[in-house]
Amino acid sequence: AKERGKGDYQLYFPSLKTHHTEKLLIETRLREALGGNSFTLSYQPQIDLKSKQVVGVEALIRWEDNVLGKISPVEFIPVAEETGLIVQIGDWVLQEACHQAKIWYDQGFHLRIGVNISPIQFQRPDFVEKVNGILQKTGLPPKYLDLEITENDLLYNRDECYKTLKRLKESGIKISIDDFGTGYSSLSYLRRFPIDTLKIDKSFIKEVIQNINDQAIVTSIIQLAHNMNMRVIAEGVETSDMVAFLNDRECDEMQGFLYSMPLKKEDVIPFINKTEPQ
Ligand code: C2E
Ligand code: CA
Ligand code: CA
Numbered sequence: 001a002k003e004r005g006k007g008d009y010q011l012y013f014p015s016l017k018t019h020h021t022e023k024l025l026i027e028t029r030l031r032e033a034l035g036g037n038s039f040t041l042s043y044q045p046q047i048d049l050k051s052k053q054v055v056g057v058e059a060l061i062r063w064e065d066n067v068l069g070k071i072s073p074v075e076f077i078p079v080a081e082e083t084g085l086i087v088q089i090g091d092w093v094l095q096e097a098c099h100q101a102k103i104w105y106d107q108g109f110h111l112r113i114g115v116n117i118s119p120i121q122f123q124r125p126d127f128v129e130k131v132n133g134i135l136q137k138t139g140l141p142p143k144y145l146d147l148e149i150t151e152n153d154l155l156y157n158r159d160e161c162y163k164t165l166k167r168l169k170e171s172g173i174k175i176s177i178d179d180f181g182t183g184y185s186s187l188s189y190l191r192r193f194p195i196d197t198l199k200i201d202k203s204f205i206k207e208v209i210q211n212i213n214d215q216a217i218v219t220s221i222i223q224l225a226h227n228m229n230m231r232v233i234a235e236g237v238e239t240s241d242m243v244a245f246l247n248d249r250e251c252d253e254m255q256g257f258l259y260s261m262p263l264k265k266e267d268v269i270p271f272i273n274k275t276e277p278q
């Protein structure tokens with residue numbers, strides 16, 4: 001595997017497009033992984049800008065395969081989606097994330113847990129039952145589960161999407177739009193769909209200090225969200241200048257390397273105790 005400058009990963013395949021044989025290899029190893037324990041979740045803190053408290057964490061899957069080494073979700077999630085393996089992987093992620101959040105909850109840390117949902121999972125007819133089943137089994141109160149979907153996932157079968165979102169909402173589960181502003185969707189769905197939070201994509205935050213167009217976009221997303229009674233989370237916050245900018249625009253929450261990398265589960269509570277001394 002090659003060492004590449006991307007967080008804690010080695011990208012196994014240097015090319016941008018994963019080729020057929022490489023996909024096959026990933027698929028074979030993914031099937032194997034589903035029977036074992038080479039997946040883990042990392043948790044990235046989400047910080048309330050006003051109180052500076054950790055109010056949530058986003059669960060991010062990690063895979064260290066015996067043969068392939070560490071592989072980024074950017075590489076293996078698309079393969080998992082193409083092969084349908086994402087359904088089983090997604091079930092595991094939901095179950096593990098809710099289980100962990102309940103452990104923290106019982107320790108007195110009432111953290112909201114963000115879970116990335118693939119459109120393939122979301123569009124399955126049994127999705128809502130599955131989520132409710134996991135909540136029941138783990139005992140996590142539903143309002144602490146925050147499902148992250150993207151705008152593109154809502155493009156097709158709008159009526160079905162609406163029904164699914166409404167049922168999730170009725171169960172007390174939170175819905176976030178991930179990577180907001182990068183999709184192909186028009187804004188009209190926002191009027192109709194029960195969405196709690198917009199997550200501003202990190203590509204708009206990256207150069208927000210230098211680029212006045214990005215400033216306009218970020219400011220507008222925050223206003224749009226607030227006018228529609230939604231919360232806003234900025235992703236990819238890497239500098240204190242960005243925090244100052246977001247604070248000034250009254251963004252609700254932030255997430256990014258400045259505050260914390262995604263953490264192993266055992267490092268989450270020590271991190272909170274360190275940053276928020278009682
Ligand atoms: P995402 O949902 O947009 O997740 C945010 C990504 O940004 C994460 O990458 C995170 O590590 C990274 N990040 C966090 N802070 C910063 C920062 O300050 N700067 C920069 N440049 N990046 C930052 P990661 O963990 O590699 O995940 C990549 C993507 O893989 C995720 O993007 C998501 O689309 C997908 N993914 C991850 N876990 C899951 C999962 O359990 N299920 C599904 N379906 N997709 C997942
Ligand atoms: Ca996400
Ligand atoms: Ca995403």
Ligand code: CA
Binds near residue numbers: 199202235
């Ligand atoms: Ca995102």
